[in-house]
Amino acid sequence: MSSSAFARLRATDPARWVDASHGWRSRAGAAGLWSAELQQHGARLASRWTGAAALAALARLTRLRRGLEVFRLACYRADQALSEFAGALTRARALLATALAAARRAGTSFDDEGNLRDGPTAQAAATEAATALAAALSLATTADGVAARRLAELSAAIGPLIDARSGRTGEGWLAAPPPSAGASPPSCTASPAEVRAWWEALTPAQRLWSAATEPSAIATLDGLPAADRDLANRLLLEQQRAELDRALAKAHGGERKRLHELRDGLATLTDRLADDAGPRAYLLRLDLAGEGRVVVALGDPDRADHVLTHVPGMTAGLASYDGELRHAERVAAQAGRVAPAAATSAVLWLDYDAPDFVDEAAGTGRAEAGAARLRRFQDGLDAAHEGGRAHRTVLGHSYGSLVVGRAAVAPELAADDVIFVGSPGVGVNSAGALSVPTGHVWSSTSRSDIIQYAALAPRGLAADLAVTATVPGLGAVLAFGRPEDDLWFGRNPSDPAFGARVFASQPDAGHLGYWDRGRPALDAITNITVGRDVTPR
Template sequence: MSTVYARLRVTDPARWRAVALAWRRWAALAGALCGEFGPAAARLREVWSGAAADAAVARLGGFRRRLVLFRLFCWRADQALSEFAAALARARTLLDRARRRAGRSGLVIDDDGAVRGPAADARPVAADLALAITVAARADEAAAARLGGLTGAATPPADPVRPGCTAAPAEVRRWWATLSPAERNWVLATEPGSVASTDGIPAADRDLANRLLLEQHRADLGRLSRGTGGLDELTARLEDDAGPRAYLMGLDTAGDGRAVVALGDPDRAGNVLTHVPGMTSDLASLGGELTRAERVAVRAAELGPAQSTSAVLWLDYDAPDFLHEAFSDRQARDGAPELRRFQDGLRATHDGPRAAQTVLGHSYGSLVVGESAASGPLEADRVVLVGSPGVGVDSAAQLTVPAERVWSSTSLTDPIQYLAVRPGTGELWFGENPSGPDFGARGFRSQPDAGHLGYWDVGRPALDALATLALGGEPVTRR
């Protein structure tokens, strides 16, 4: 204990984030070099032919494959070190809390981490210290194991048989677990598109596959003469080290665009919040939705530093673009099976003790969540509905998630409660108001001036409530 305490006391998590970022930048540099090999081979073919030319082109292809494998290695190191830094930051939060408590009570924490003073006053300080040391020690052990297991080798899978496209996420997960690290590297390096958006593949591996495909997505948009603003913003967030590490679990640039992005590794987090956004959500507006999801993850780490929390932005349905589309439940019904499948995948790929899974739907996204929970079993320990136009049913009892685990809030100034009303009925467009007393959900407090997007305002009651719910706690109830 004394050794871990001494190291934790002088550790700066920012330095580990900087090391993780360095690995991420090495991956980016290797990607730029990879991009040169295709044109180089084409130019070579224009001026040279024959056996020697074939051998030279093959050698260039070999170099490119090695660079791709190097990128996978860099990103895996980045992932391990980023999660290590995040855990150390939470441990330092606990340590700082213990120090403040000790200072207020006149206690002394000696160099070995022992608390000196009256036993009654020392107990909460000692408890925080013990938690801090436990979090740091476990993080150190996990990071060492992950870094020690890194390999740049790649070999084709011995068994070419793979799960079909309709296979359940649990079946996909079992198949992936049968592959060796070198075989997984081969699949990721040679055919990333086959696993990039596949539920049942771990988030860390999906992140690698999707990062490899980013430049291809950019090229596709260029050929279609479409702007890359949304993709540029997403790329910038993937390269950022200012917040929780982003894991790109899915990306589709067709139509308005779709994306699934996790802030923090959901497979290693004790709590996982899935954020389902509402009307007008698309690739171009991804930045704002990511910010809202990230604020919950950050606040949860502040309120509950003993636990790790990942927030996932799930924009993998065709969100309505205009009000006339939002007056139909078609897009919510279409998205509901995909949300259920995604939640099944989170459960299947989770590493360690069972995570507490929370699904949050905002605006039209709450209807997607409601349809998911009404039409089949939804892998969610809690459902949270915010600024809802109705969820497709008139009672929480009609959902497959128990009513006592359904929470809802609508601010007094949220225009949804006036805009989403059926003419002449006074009822919301998609059923009973889930924030009303007759629906049967549990209400939580949101500030009166939140409007439709202010539930994530920093320092306000609604954000604290959302973070508390993500942690599995009991927020301040509506009043």
């Protein structure tokens, strides 16, 4: 047992590392404001001044802005490393608390070397204490090494971009682009594995330069590390917000309302990206077309042992994404409590056009389109993951369960478990029709969830209407007062005949309460996410 590791873990305060990561994030934000000011100055200069001197001045402003963008990305990279380090230390401290509590139950304690003192009165508790402490020290030591390596890689990436001749900061400190930095990314038909291979062939300096100068080219590439996509998308965020503001100033009527809703959603997203209260957010996708699409990971999925992909359903969009993100975050937070030895990342995946109205939700077209994108995203998670493969869970809620179901019909969906919650049907009538083994297909529908009363199959609706007509008064209660198993998109996956493993949810969950804290549905979803078995209902 390492006495120094034990002493450091007892003394460490993860909040200090959270503060440090937030400081780097704040510096990146300040540099973004400076960069935006330079862009405005350049635009005004170009509109009023021409000639050789004007071109030279514009070139200098461009060089300054490029330097600021590289600086911003370096700050964000440090923020990522320190945020993940703080998260790992928090989990290690939780394991340490478990070890200390178990030692007390065993009637003993740890000495300054991290060894149990003689004379435990309860051997089982003493074994638990020793095991928890070993896990805590292993986690903390590994996290320390990973953070040191990531910061060293950052230094190696920045080094080639610094012009050693200048010997100063400010204009002139940024060197010429590294060789091959402008190499074209793979074609749109390249697989996520091919995308990752292309990215890995670049040097750290080339990757940083590409993110700083061509963020739109790499921001959406499945197969790239989440940390790199986050850098590119954060750079694009200010640009997209400015474009949205310009469009809003000219819009009228329904278009103005749509843009206002997008602007509000973008403001909420910006606040969450700057927040240090929960797991660090990684912005993996942002699209302002239509009602907006967004993919946000809470915790780095490339370094997580367990990854949950949460697919929302009807009416989901950028304006309302925050509620869905809170659902995913509750799973991540609880996973950290019940399985602190392993890292868990929860991803809100809203990269499809979710239906807003009943007529839109009646068809499978949007689910089919979303399923193809979801399959590629999951393949990208696999391609980008560090070390051994993570345990992967994909959850679909409401219409999102149809998206997941359509994705799971095709062979080899990159998922170990799929969960259907509040489903109107998943496009098939049995778990055996999915590519995921039946023992890893899960479902739950609360007794109070309106979906099982409203999303009836046409033949089931006809039968219920017949009962209503046959038995006046009481017939409507008999027909529509009970949950249906034959739903619009197939058999209810929570019907035992479907073949999924059905877990309990609280009777009063309705359609949105599956993530209520302290209730059985959230407990089950979390346990499935971290690979624990769940007792069927």
